[in-house]
């Protein structure tokens with residue numbers, strides 16, 4: 510049994526390696542990109558572009574194991590429109606890999622979902638601004654509009670859906686997520 514298992518893993522690894530090429534992406538969705546250790550949400554204040562937020566979420570050993578080492582709070586001003594973007598990296602290897610480029614190349618298989626928690630949902634409007642070749646939202650870029658917050662606190666849940674076993678329709682999350690992270694949010698502190 511042990512020999513069988515190790516042979517199985519050797520085979521799995523061999524298949525994994527042979528299918529990592531980007532040309533095979535459509536045939537093997539499980540091997541198409543790394544897991545993300547690092548998420549960076551960038552928000553630029555449209556009223557003052559010098560006011561830029563770079564909020565980092567970092568979990569270097571991936572899902573499970575150690576807790577995330579960095580979870581920045583996204584501190585938003587009241588009554589402001591921000592232009593936003595999100596970048597994903599795998600920093601568990603050197604050099605780090607830029608997963609954002611893989612998502613961009615296969616945006617029709619991916620979609621981000623940004624969900625503010627109930628405490629701030631009425632105060633922040635998070636709208637995806639980019640679309641894939643099928644005219645469905647992607648979420649690598651977005652607009653965030655705030656109302657008067659007066660220090661309201663909550664979270665925004667960010668999920669990256671990856672559609673392999675189901676078809677992307679623009680509204681439904683996939684069965685499994687590439688990322689599923691919560692950023693603390695403060696509005697109008």
Ligand SMILES: [Ca+2]
Nearest residue numbers: 571573574575
């Ligand atoms: Ca971890």
